Amino acid sequence: MILNQEDNSIYIAARKFSRKYIQIPPILDTDGFKYTPLGKTNAFKHSLENSFQTNPEPYDDVHIDEVNRAIHRYIDNPKPSSNIKLSSTQEFLSFLKKINPRKATGPDGIPNKALQQIPTNVITFITKIFNKCLLCNCFPTIWKTAHVLMLPIPRQNRKLPGNYRPISLLSNISKIFEKIILSRLKEECHDLSIIPNEQYGFRAGHGCIHQLLRVTNTVTQGFNHKFYTGGVFLDIRKAFDRMRNRTFRVKLNLTLSDIGSIKAGTPQGSILSPLLYAIYTSDFPKTNQIMNCFSADDTDILAKGSTINYVIHTLQKGLNNIEKWCMLWRVAINTDKTHAVMFRKGTSGKELKTFSFFDEDLTWDKEVKYLGLVLDDKLTFRSH
Numbered sequence: 483m484i485l486n487q488e489d490n491s492i493y494i495a496a497r498k499f500s501r502k503y504i505q506i507p508p509i510l511d512t513d514g515f516k517y518t519p520l521g522k523t524n525a526f527k528h529s530l531e532n533s534f535q536t537n538p539e540p541y542d543d544v545h546i547d548e549v550n551r552a553i554h555r556y557i558d559n560p561k562p563s564s565n566i567k568l569s570s571t572q573e574f575l576s577f578l579k580k581i582n583p584r585k586a587t588g589p590d591g592i593p594n595k596a597l598q599q600i601p602t603n604v605i606t607f608i609t610k611i612f613n614k615c616l617l618c619n620c621f622p623t624i625w626k627t628a629h630v631l632m633l634p635i636p637r638q639n640r641k642l643p644g645n646y647r648p649i650s651l652l653s654n655i656s657k658i659f660e661k662i663i664l665s666r667l668k669e670e671c672h673d674l675s676i677i678p679n680e681q682y683g684f685r686a687g688h689g690c691i692h693q694l695l696r697v698t699n700t701v702t703q704g705f706n707h708k709f710y711t712g713g714v715f716l717d718i719r720k721a722f723d724r725m726r727n728r729t730f731r732v733k734l735n736l737t738l739s740d741i742g743s744i745k746a747g748t749p750q751g752s753i754l755s756p757l758l759y760a761i762y763t764s765d766f767p768k769t770n771q772i773m774n775c776f777s778a779d780d781t782d783i784l785a786k787g788s789t790i791n792y793v794i795h796t797l798q799k800g801l802n803n804i805e806k807w808c809m810l811w812r813v814a815i816n817t818d819k820t821h822a823v824m825f826r827k828g829t830s831g832k833e834l835k836t837f838s839f840f841d842e843d844l845t846w847d848k849e850v851k852y853l854g855l856v857l858d859d860k861l862t863f864r865s866h
Contacts, residue, residue, distance in 0.1 A: 571606055782852065801844075
């Protein structure tokens, strides 16, 4: 190795000795185990590409074709945005001051600490680039590439690529541009009342505690009026573990995989993903007889009534509407992780009628873990 003070070869050599390397065992790919660093990264890439696909369940193909045609018409004939709020150097500087200088760098290799040191004329130039992107409805392709780190899930077989959690590292400059976009998206959603009031995951002054209080208060009120309250707690399949129209390369220590492509989903690792998900699901079915409860992708429905049969009938109608909505918008539900609980005082030997949901039977449980809290059918919280 030749070290030269005029380039960064000394720095690279020092990093090789000081960096903590992640030990990854042989990884099982479609054609056998991979032992080399490049083989392992490409095995992870193949696994992620298979995961980031449109959900395979049967859907309303006619509706999906109509949506795809509308999207392509918009993309193929972009109209410059004349009324969009442009950015300023002051806004850019405000975001620069808030970024964490210790955050890992993305594909561009520019650390946050370096961004915080750039001179005023460069800030002005970058702001002009941001504004041009806003006016042209453009998000640069190079900013859509992510480096993906694979972290092993505890107590799982580390030789299987599916037992690793992907963490995306995006270019830091693109993160600032995403914050600019996010601020405008929030204003638009507020002005047009896009996010439903039942969504407690993306609204100022709302959070998981407020949603938990809303659910437990509803159940308690039912107890006080000698009502039954039924709840179905849905599990949305991989709501955020997806990216769309992006590329990625798996990074293992100093080795990068081949370029992988993403076919479906919101941008994993992006601050835009939660709000985009909330917008996408904003037309979730709603009726006067059912209370919808959203906290990010945690979704449940509640129905209250004086008889068990009424509650079950109401929830079944709600599940039928949700099933139709899922087929329209390619939203997949993990039925094996979806739980139903009938909250009631006293005991009854009568067996509750099961639900039918995506051609499967949903049975009743005695308790469910919701937003980190275990809710039992008597609301005693004894499991804690």
